[in-house]
Amino acid sequence: MHELSICRSIVDIVNRNAAGREVRAVHLQVGQLRQIVPDTLVYCWSLVNDDTPLAGSTLEVESIPAAIRCRSCAATTTISAPVLVCGSCSGTDVEIITGEEFLLTTLDLAEA
Amino acid sequence: MGRFHQHDDDHGHHDLDDKGDHSGYATGTERIEVLERIFDENDRMAAANRADFDAAGVTAVNLMSSPGAGKTALLRHTLERLQGCVRVGIVEGDIETSIDADRLDGFGAAVSLINTANGFGGECHLDAPMVRSALPRLPLAELDLLIVENVGNLVCPAEFQVGEHRRAMVYAITEGEEKPLKYPVMFRSADVVLVNKIDLLPHLDFDLDAFYTNLKAVNPNVPVIETSARTGQGVEQWCDWLSNRRHG
Known part of the structure; x- marks a missing residue:
C-alpha cells in the first residue's frame, strides 16, 4: 500500500502549485513498469483528502505503455510483460525508453 | 509561482447560467502545466542522505526482500563475519516491534530502528525522510558500511530510493520460480541477488534453472550469490561483495 504515502506526496505538489485555488482534477502519468495501481491510487486519493479542500477533486491517471530500445539492432519494442528482450533480435542489451514515468502533468483549477 | 500557464483567451465574465458550460461548476476551469515527478521530494532527500554518507566515507546498501x-538471519551472519574488520551500521525498518533489531544486538554494529506504524496501519517500505530521521542515532563518521534493512515487501521498497549506493535483494527459494516476473521492479533494481535458503533445495520442488531464466529476463546481468543463513554458504562471498563496494 505505498499508494497511500504516494498520495500524500501528490497532495503536497498539488497544494504548492494550486496556491489556494480550487482544484478540480489532478492529471498523472504512470508508466506500466511502475508497480503503482491506478485504481488503488484513486481510492487512496479520496481517503487522504476526506474533509480537506481537495475532497472534491478527482485524480485522473494516464497509463503509459512500456517500450524498450535494443542496443544491438536499434529496434524499438512495446512490451506487455516485464521481460526485457528485444522483439526483433531477441537481444537482452536493451534500454527502457518509456514505462517508468510517474509524473504530475497538469492541474485543472477553478478560474479566479 | 512561475509555473502558472497563463491563458490569453476568455478571462472575462462567467455567468452561472452560461448555456455553454455543462460542467456544473460556477466558474470555468483552467488547466495548468506542472510536470513534476511525484518522487522528486523523496529523491531530493535521498540525495541529501547519500551526500552525508559520502562525506562520512560510508557505503550504503539498501537490503530488500519479501x-x-x-534478511535478518543473513545479517546476523554478515555482522559476525565483518566484526572487527568492517564497521557496520544498520537502519532497521519494521512496521511494529523491535524484534529484528534485538536479533542484531551483540555483534558490534550500531543499530537504529525505525517503526513505520503511523496510524494508517504502517508503511510498507522505508523512504528517504524516514531513513534521514534514523541517521542522528548512528555514528556515521565511525562507520564504513551502512545497511538499510527495508520492510519485508517485494513491491513498495523498490519504488523509494533512500540514499543507497547499491541495492541488494534477498530472495528465498521457498518463494517460487516466478517471482522475478511478478515483481520485476524490485528484481530489476537489484545490484546483487542473494538466492537464500539454498540448503533447502533437495527438499523442494523448486526449479533453480527456471528461476535463473526468469531473473535474467528482468535483470540480465545481475550478479547472484547462493546463500544459506543456516549453513553459512555464500556468506563469505556476500561479505566480499559488501566490502568491495566500500569507499577506498
Whole structure:
C-alpha cells in the first residue's frame, strides 16, 4: 500500500502549485513498469483528502505503455510483460525508453 | 509561482447560467502545466542522505526482500563475519516491534530502528525522510558500511530510493520460480541477488534453472550469490561483495 504515502506526496505538489485555488482534477502519468495501481491510487486519493479542500477533486491517471530500445539492432519494442528482450533480435542489451514515468502533468483549477 | 500557464483567451465574465458550460461548476476551469515527478521530494532527500554518507566515507546498501526471506538471519551472519574488520551500521525498518533489531544486538554494529506504524496501519517500505530521521542515532563518521534493512515487501521498497549506493535483494527459494516476473521492479533494481535458503533445495520442488531464466529476463546481468543463513554458504562471498563496494 505505498499508494497511500504516494498520495500524500501528490497532495503536497498539488497544494504548492494550486496556491489556494480550487482544484478540480489532478492529471498523472504512470508508466506500466511502475508497480503503482491506478485504481488503488484513486481510492487512496479520496481517503487522504476526506474533509480537506481537495475532497472534491478527482485524480485522473494516464497509463503509459512500456517500450524498450535494443542496443544491438536499434529496434524499438512495446512490451506487455516485464521481460526485457528485444522483439526483433531477441537481444537482452536493451534500454527502457518509456514505462517508468510517474509524473504530475497538469492541474485543472477553478478560474479566479 | 512561475509555473502558472497563463491563458490569453476568455478571462472575462462567467455567468452561472452560461448555456455553454455543462460542467456544473460556477466558474470555468483552467488547466495548468506542472510536470513534476511525484518522487522528486523523496529523491531530493535521498540525495541529501547519500551526500552525508559520502562525506562520512560510508557505503550504503539498501537490503530488500519479501517477509521471511531471511534478511535478518543473513545479517546476523554478515555482522559476525565483518566484526572487527568492517564497521557496520544498520537502519532497521519494521512496521511494529523491535524484534529484528534485538536479533542484531551483540555483534558490534550500531543499530537504529525505525517503526513505520503511523496510524494508517504502517508503511510498507522505508523512504528517504524516514531513513534521514534514523541517521542522528548512528555514528556515521565511525562507520564504513551502512545497511538499510527495508520492510519485508517485494513491491513498495523498490519504488523509494533512500540514499543507497547499491541495492541488494534477498530472495528465498521457498518463494517460487516466478517471482522475478511478478515483481520485476524490485528484481530489476537489484545490484546483487542473494538466492537464500539454498540448503533447502533437495527438499523442494523448486526449479533453480527456471528461476535463473526468469531473473535474467528482468535483470540480465545481475550478479547472484547462493546463500544459506543456516549453513553459512555464500556468506563469505556476500561479505566480499559488501566490502568491495566500500569507499577506498
